[in-house]
Amino acid sequence: MKAYDKLYINGQWVEGSGREMADVDPYTGKILFTYKGADKSDIDAAYAAAKAAQKKWCKTTVAEKTDLFEKLLGVMREYAPAIEECLMEEGGSTAPKRGYEAATCAQMVRYFMQFPSRVEGKLQPSDAPGQINLVMRKPRGVITVITPWNVPCLLTLKSVLPAIACGNAVVLKPSSDAPASALLLAEIFDKAGVPAGLFNVVAGGGADIGDYLVGHPSSELVAFTGSTEIGKRIASIAGGRICDVSLELGGNNAMLILEDADIEAAADKALFGAYFHQGQICMGVNRIVAVGSAYQKFCDAFAAKVRALKAGDPKDPEVFIGPLINGAQVKKFEDAVKQTVAAGAKVLVEGSTDGNVISPWLLADVTRDMYSARNEVFGPVCSIMPASTEEEAIDIVNDTDYGLSNSVMSRDLFHAAEVAACLESGMVHINDQTIGEEFHVMFGGEKQSGLGRFNGNWVLEKFTTEQWISIVK
Ligand code: NAD
Numbered sequence: 001m002k003a004y005d006k007l008y009i010n011g012q013w014v015e016g017s018g019r020e021m022a023d024v025d026p027y028t029g030k031i032l033f034t035y036k037g038a039d040k041s042d043i044d045a046a047y048a049a050a051k052a053a054q055k056k057w058c059k060t061t062v063a064e065k066t067d068l069f070e071k072l073l074g075v076m077r078e079y080a081p082a083i084e085e086c087l088m089e090e091g092g093s094t095a096p097k098r099g100y101e102a103a104t105c106a107q108m109v110r111y112f113m114q115f116p117s118r119v120e121g122k123l124q125p126s127d128a129p130g131q132i133n134l135v136m137r138k139p140r141g142v143i144t145v146i147t148p149w150n151v152p153c154l155l156t157l158k159s160v161l162p163a164i165a166c167g168n169a170v171v172l173k174p175s176s177d178a179p180a181s182a183l184l185l186a187e188i189f190d191k192a193g194v195p196a197g198l199f200n201v202v203a204g205g206g207a208d209i210g211d212y213l214v215g216h217p218s219s220e221l222v223a224f225t226g227s228t229e230i231g232k233r234i235a236s237i238a239g240g241r242i243c244d245v246s247l248e249l250g251g252n253n254a255m256l257i258l259e260d261a262d263i264e265a266a267a268d269k270a271l272f273g274a275y276f277h278q279g280q281i282c283m284g285v286n287r288i289v290a291v292g293s294a295y296q297k298f299c300d301a302f303a304a305k306v307r308a309l310k311a312g313d314p315k316d317p318e319v320f321i322g323p324l325i326n327g328a329q330v331k332k333f334e335d336a337v338k339q340t341v342a343a344g345a346k347v348l349v350e351g352s353t354d355g356n357v358i359s360p361w362l363l364a365d366v367t368r369d370m371y372s373a374r375n376e377v378f379g380p381v382c383s384i385m386p387a388s389t390e391e392e393a394i395d396i397v398n399d400t401d402y403g404l405s406n407s408v409m410s411r412d413l414f415h416a417a418e419v420a421a422c423l424e425s426g427m428v429h430i431n432d433q434t435i436g437e438e439f440h441v442m443f444g445g446e447k448q449s450g451l452g453r454f455n456g457n458w459v460l461e462k463f464t465t466e467q468w469i470s471i472v473k
Contacts, residue, residue: 001089002082003033004183007042007203010049011196017041018204023180026092026323026356027314035179037204040212046171046200047218050142053197054169058139065116065165072192073109079188080106083153083181090180091149092323092356094314097277101154108157111439115165115460132471137464139167140244141220144213146173146206146234148226149325150280152181155248158439159223160185160199162459168220169198173213175226177325179203206230214238221245221463228376228402228448235451246452246462249445250376251404253434254287254397256419257294258390261409265431267301269409273433274382275309275360278321280329282449283405283427283435287366287373288384289393295386299364302384303348311351311359311380321380323356330356333379337361339371340383351380368399376402390419398424403446405434426450 004023006013016036023032038046057065083102087093093101122135145159152174163170174182186201202209210230214222214237224234225248238245255273257266273285290298314322324330330353340363341347349362358380366373366383373383387393397406405427410416413430420428426445429436437443437455444453452462 001032001085001180004180005033005035006183007038008183008186008190008199008201009042009046010200011190014042016204018208021176021179021203021205023090024326025089026325029355032089032180035203037176038202038209039204040209043171043202043209043212043216046202047142047216049197050169050171050200051218053195054139054142054167057164057169057195057198058167062116065167066113068192068194069109069113069116069165072189072194073106073113075188075192076106076109079184082184086180086184087153088314090178091152092314092325093277094319094322095317096320101151105153105157108154108161108439112161112165115162116167118457118460119166119464121466126470128472130473134469134471136467136469138467140463140465141168142171142218143168143463144171144173144216144219144222146210146213146222146224146226147175147178147182149175149177150277150282152178153185155225156182156185158454159225163223163463164194164198166460166463168463171200171202171213171219173202173204173206173209176203176205210234211237214243215241217241219243223463224248231450246454247450248282248454249404249448249450250402251282251284251445251449252286252374252376252400252402253283253405253425254289255285255407255409255433256393256397256423257288257290257298258393258408258410258412258416258419259292259294260411261294262411263294263297263301266298266409267305269407269431269433270302270382271305271309273407273435275306275321275380276435278324278358279380279382280325280378281435285382285407285434286377287397288382289387289396290384291387291390291393295384299348299384303362306349306360306362306382309360311357321357321360324358324379325356327356329379330358333358333377333381336371336375336377336379337363337381340366340373343370345370345372345383348384368396374400394419394422401448404449405429405436405445407432407434426453
C-alpha cells in the first residue's frame, strides 16, 4: 500500500504540523508509514479553504454537481482494488468484508448522485393578501465529519457524499487507526476533479485535535460516527456553541429467537452477525436471547458452526476472522471475556489469542448483569442468554443503554412484527441478523446509540437547513 503520509487541505498534499504518528498493519504489526498529524493551524487552514470552496460550490447547477459525481463514480470503481488493499493492510479486513466495502463505495456514489436534484423547498400560503411565502432548502455550509476505523471508507462516504451533494464542504477527521483509508478517498476525490477545498482531510489523534475541531466556529454541523463515550463529549462541546450534531454511536444488539424459529437458519444468520469483521461492527450481534425450548437447540447448532470458523491472516481468502484493530482492543476483549466467565458464563467455544488475532469465543448461560451482556464488546464473542417466556426475552433485549439494531427469528411473520415493535431500537430485522444497511432506507439508533437519522431523505434534511423568504407585492 502507498504511504499516505500527508494531509489533504485545499486540494494540496501538505505535511501536518502536529505530532509524529504511525499507521500500523494490525496483522503483521508492521508500520505501514509514519506521518505528522494535524495541529490547530492545519485545521484553521482546512476550515478556511472549505468555507471559500463552499461559497462557490453551493452556486453550481444541479447538472454541474451531478457531472462531478459521475466522474467520481468512474474513479471510485477504478480504485476498488486499492480500497480493498488498504482495508486489508490498515484495518485487517478479511476478503468478504473488504470486498463488500469496496463495492459499496461505488454504489454509494451512484445513490447520492441524485441528491443535488432532490434539495426541494416549499411554497406556503400567507395570511397577508398578495404575500408569497417561500421556504427554501439550503446547504448547512461546512460540515465536520469524524469517523471510526472499523468500516472507514463506507462510513466516511456515508457522510461526505450527501454533504457535498447537498452543496456543503467537508472537513474530515478520520480515526488515527485508519488515516490511509480517508487519504485514499482524498486521492480519489482529487483525481475526479472535486474542487480544491471542498473536501479536506486532517488526520490526527482524537484526543489531540478532536475538541478543537468540534468547537471550531466555521463548522455548522458535526457528523460523528463512533463510540457513545466520545459521542457524549462531542454533543456537549457542540451544544456549548449551539452547533447541531448527528451522532451514530455504539450498540449492544440482540437476536431474539422465538420458540417457533427455524434454528438452523438462526444459527447461520447469527454466525455472520456476530463474527463478521471479527465482531467489530456497531450493528453486530452481541447477544442472542432464546426462548424456552429454542435455547438448547440453538446452543448446539450454533456452537458447531462457530467452531468451524477460520481465524488468521486476512490475506487468506478462507479466513473469516482476521486481527482486531490493535493491542489495546485485544486486551479490552480478553478482560471482557474473563469477567463474564468469572461471573458464571459457560464457555461453549473457547477462543485463543495469537498476536491481534483471536479465534472465536462463544458463551452461554449469560445473564443480564454479566459484562458481555451489558457492554459493547467489539470482538469475536457472542453471548447466549436463556429466557423462559417471550415477555422475559423482550425485557432482556431492552435491558441495555443502547438501542441500535435487533432482530427477531420466527416462522410467524405477523407475530414477529408485533415483537419487533416492542423492541427499543432504531432498527429491527425479522428473520435476519442485526447488520443491515441500504442507503435509501432510514438508519439510526435509539437511546445511547445515537441522535438523528441517516441515509435517504433523512440525511438530506439533516445536511441542509431551511429559510423562510416572504415576498410582498
Ligand atoms: P471512537 O469513538 O474511539 O473514535 C471515533 C472517532 O472519534 C475517531 O476518529 C477518533 O479519533 C475521534 N475522537 C476521539 N476522541 C475525540 C474527541 N475528544 N473529539 C472528537 N473526536 C474524537 O470509536 P472507534 O473506536 O473509532 O470506533 C468504534 C465505535 O464506533 C464503536 O462504539 C462502534 O459501535 C461505533 N460505530 C458506530 C456506528 C454507527 O453507525 N452507529 C458505525 C461504526 C462504528
